[in-house]
Amino acid sequence: MFSLQNKRAVVTGGGSGIGKAIATILTKQGAEVHIIELGTEQAVTALSEIEASGGKGFGYACDVSDHNSVKDVFSKIGKINILINNAGIAHIGKADTTEESDFDRIIRVNVKGVYNCLYAAIPQIRLAGGGVIINMASIAALIGLPDRFAYSTAKGAVKAMTMSVAKDYIGENIRCNSISPARVHTPFVDGFLQKNYPDNIDEMFEKLSKTQPIGRMAKPEEVGALALYLCSDEASFITGCDYPIDGGFTTLNN
Incomplete structure (x- = not known):
């Protein structure tokens, strides 16, 4: 079960944290993983660990908010079966304490970055005959969190994009879901x-x-295990869904 043999996956922000955990578990299940990071150092470190455990991976330095750079990287990678839109940045602030420059930065990375990767990846997934997209959202998209105005705005957009992509490409054998972690x-x-x-x-x-x-x-590996399931053929009937992984945060906090 959960075999990803002969699958090619792209993980953005795959050099550390949740992205690294996802990249690692995908390779353990047989996938060839392509890590996209802002710089090469974190990608190289993650890849060395992956390769030491027998996995196969490649790394690329790319700012996901740069449309042309993202297109160039995905054209080099070629056809893929899996896209994990994990790259993102955080911000603390309310609506009247968030500076315009910080708001623009969050939207540029956390929203436009996801769009850029969807734009570049979907044609490559189409070439593979279909595949899976997972967008990393957050419980901030589901409930009100204090001092997370810009971040919540961005993650709400990611959840909405997930539903839109799932609807638009269901006839092309492309599934799209999102994961909404609490604190990891x-x-x-x-x-x-x-x-x-x-x-x-x-x-x-x-x-x-x-x-x-x-x-x-949560442990990053726990989010990775959920991502693995959603990428696998065992989840082939699942699309257009958001999966909170939050230790009961969204339902049991009274």
Whole structure:
């Protein structure tokens, strides 16, 4: 079950965190993975680990918000079976504390970046006779989170794009779903705590963990396992769906 033998997958932001976990599990199940990162360093590190465990992968430096650069990279990769739109950036702020430049930056990366990859990837998936697209949304698209105005706006757009793509390409054997994580323990979280709470990191980590009713943050590998299922033939009847993976956050927080 869940075999991806002879499949070719692209994972944006695949050099660390959730993207790296997804890239790793896809290769373990037989896929050839192409990692797109803003710089080469993180991609090289992830690929070295993948190759050390017997997987096969390639890395590309590309800003997903640059339309022409994205088209160039996907033309080099050629036909693919799987696209994981994972690259994204975070922002903290309310509507009246978010500067225009920060709002534009979030939209450029988290919304236009997804569009750019969809635009470039769908013709390549079509060449493969169909395939799977997974967009990384967030529980911020589903419920109100404090101080996440721009980020929530962007992730809401990603969820809407997922539904649109699923509808438009269902007749071409292209499935599209989204995943909406709550807090996931990634290097980003550690960096955030180090920067903002250097004197009480452990206390704040515990506080953030317990906002999930299950009592902890998700592991990147848990999100990766969900992505693997949605990419596999075992999920061939699933399209146009969003999957919260949130430790009960969206339903059990009263």
